Amino acid sequence: MSREESQAQTRERLIDTAQQLFVANGYGGASIRDIANKAGYSQGAFYSNFASKEDVLLELLRRHMTAEATHLSRVMSGDGDDSEQIFAELDAWASTLNHDADWCMLSIELQLHANRSQTFAVEYQKVWDRHRSDLGQVIGQLFHKLGRIPPAEPAELAAAFMALSHGLALQRMSTRPDPSGSLIMAFLRGLIANAEREKAG
Template structure:
């Protein structure tokens, strides 16, 4: 096999460290995990870890960011070529039902929130991450509403869909599903947006 370039080798190292970190975090939580354990799981030294990441919080946030980007791409794919309001809502509900009970990093995100409350820099980065995700998803949903009549901002719409889809309690209940809740919420907002405007 051809020898890897320096950049390819660094990319491979980062990928292995992130995969190892995901396993360690899932097994031990953010508080219980350590850089030593992550490096050992990946088969590298602490030096290799610090050559790619600043801290265990940094690698964890990068894992969350990667998952967030994957979610955005999946929603964009689900809505590609869809323009009718009813079809947009249905496509989002189908996506939500598909992802409600899939294994993800939800417990670790809750763990991160607890840590972030004690770290202003972590809180800022965490907030920016979800603000970006919610806004992108919300902008996709705004297309379903009459122009200028959406009863919520892009940020609010995105937060609504993502939080209903990945809500903690929904994971432990057979129904209603995340998609059902999203459908009820979006149909209600759509009805409000389509209602005749009152004249003075």
């Protein structure tokens, strides 16, 4: 294994371990020493990859949001504009939304820590804004493919759906089965059905 491969493996193990401990013990209950020890490394190995626990939190957030935006962009990148096919693919994505209990717990930790730490909140907002922009592009493409005019700026609609998803995640522990995906799709279908049609030409 090359030095670069070994370092990448160390980084991934630290990220995975940090996620497990954040979920199990909360952000405040997981120390850098705990993360390093459980992953099988020294604290020096942690600091050679991350400046702080907050950096790990932000990396977890970026990965989750990037994967979501990439998947939805792939759905919209197809040449077809058949509404049934598009909705079938979106329904398939929505059916898995918030089913990862670990991510639901972690998303709560992220929001709580952003409320407590001003420096983290600034970086958190940057990642959030990027995701809102990416999802806004997807929503804009969706309405255009279906020949409809969005009832609000696509980025604003994206922010509303993100808030709905995270709000439902906060209720995840008391709701079985999880309704997040079906509710988001119900709202989306309603917005599209009531949206004005684009003018021909």
